[in-house]
Amino acid sequence: MEIENFKGEIRKHEPLSRHTSFGIGGPADIMAYPSDRDDLIGLLAAIKKQKASYFVIGGGTNLLVRDGGFRGVVICLQRLSTIRIEREYRSIGGTFSVIYVEAGALLPKLLGFAIEQGLTGLEFTTGIPGTVGGAICMNAGTAAGEIGDVVDAVTLASPDGALVCQGREELGFGYRTSNIPAGHLVLDAKIILRRDDRERIKARVKEIQDRRRQHQPSGLQNAGSVFKNPQEESAGRLIDAAKLKGKKVGDAQVSDKHANFIVNLGKATAKDVVALMEIVRKTVLDVHGVRLEPEIKIIGEDA
Numbered sequence: 001m002e003i004e005n006f007k008g009e010i011r012k013h014e015p016l017s018r019h020t021s022f023g024i025g026g027p028a029d030i031m032a033y034p035s036d037r038d039d040l041i042g043l044l045a046a047i048k049k050q051k052a053s054y055f056v057i058g059g060g061t062n063l064l065v066r067d068g069g070f071r072g073v074v075i076c077l078q079r080l081s082t083i084r085i086e087r088e089y090r091s092i093g094g095t096f097s098v099i100y101v102e103a104g105a106l107l108p109k110l111l112g113f114a115i116e117q118g119l120t121g122l123e124f125t126t127g128i129p130g131t132v133g134g135a136i137c138m139n140a141g142t143a144a145g146e147i148g149d150v151v152d153a154v155t156l157a158s159p160d161g162a163l164v165c166q167g168r169e170e171l172g173f174g175y176r177t178s179n180i181p182a183g184h185l186v187l188d189a190k191i192i193l194r195r196d197d198r199e200r201i202k203a204r205v206k207e208i209q210d211r212r213r214q215h216q217p218s219g220l221q222n223a224g225s226v227f228k229n230p231q232e233e234s235a236g237r238l239i240d241a242a243k244l245k246g247k248k249v250g251d252a253q254v255s256d257k258h259a260n261f262i263v264n265l266g267k268a269t270a271k272d273v274v275a276l277m278e279i280v281r282k283t284v285l286d287v288h289g290v291r292l293e294p295e296i297k298i299i300g301e302d303a
């Protein structure tokens with residue numbers, strides 16, 4: 001692919017298993033790492049000219065890539081990862097900081113920055129991996145909060161490379177969704193956090209870390225919660241009550257620690273995971289009459 005003045009990196013036939021927390025996925029025809037916005041805009045123009053398909057990957061922590069991989073360009077924004085305080089202001093309830101963060105910054109890094117600066121509002125992200133762009137797209141969060149609660153505005157790039165600024169109301173944050181149009185890329189965000197005592201923030205983070213260690217599988221590759229929680233219910237509880245903990249297809253297994261996690265025991269394929277997800281959906285429907293919807297995104301083609 002010819003991209004004018006591209007300064008970033010292009011990799012061909014890049015195995016996506018290296019870029020997903022499941023450790024699963026066939027190759028991308030092209031994986032592109034723009035080094036700045038001009039690179040990205042040039043890349044989008046080249047993609048459009050060649051009528052290629054594209055997909056933007058964050059940390060790949062909510063992603064199942066099929067075994068045949070992705071035909072087209074996978075765009076990775078990890079080189080756009082600036083985090084800085086833009087300004088501070090006083091208002092009812094305290095002193096607030098507006099953080100400017102680029103989409104490729106890791107969410108745990110943003111949390112670390114907030115702790116360091118004595119800023120509260122992101123503690124709920126403790127233990128959520130991936131990038132800020134992925135978190136905004138998914139409205140990542142827990143019962144304690146969602147990223148949409150602290151996002152003030154984002155800059156999006158359209159498939160034509162036009163940059164658009166959207167405020168929180170336009171982003172339509174819902175339970176693990178936003179209405180960011182398909183094909184648009186999150187480039188950066190403004191996040192509003194409040195000043196607080198650093199030791200109190202650290203204590204809250206530690207409490208969440210401890211709880212996560214107790215309830216979630218560690219040491220085995222996974223993509224977090226596989227299914228969304230149905231209204232007023234927990235997908236994990238339904239799967240557990242359907243006696244599916246430990247259920248296996250190939251090397252994909254319903255975690256025996258948290259039933260809404262599927263873990264890769266070593267050599268799981270996307271085909272194994274999809275087959276296991278189907279068993280879980282069908283069994284939960286038969287036992288509880290509840291239709292589970294996937295939280296993880298599935299892309300690419302079968303082998």
Ligand SMILES: Cc1cc2nc3c(=O)[nH]c(=O)nc-3n(C[C@H](O)[C@H](O)[C@H](O)COP(=O)(O)OP(=O)(O)OC[C@H]3O[C@@H](n4cnc5c(N)ncnc54)[C@H](O)[C@@H]3O)c2cc1C
Nearest residue numbers: 058059060061062130131133134135137140141185186224
């Ligand atoms: C151990 C573990 C625990 C987890 N716990 C939680 C949890 O508590 N709560 C929770 O909500 N999630 C959780 N997750 C899931 C996951 O970490 C989050 O959904 C995360 O926000 C996804 O970010 P990512 O960068 O990895 O996105 P990816 O998985 O790479 O992508 C997810 C989606 O976002 C899109 N996307 C990524 N970046 C951009 C961008 N810049 N612009 C436009 N679209 C983009 C992708 O195209 C894709 O559709 C967990 C995952 C793991 C492995």
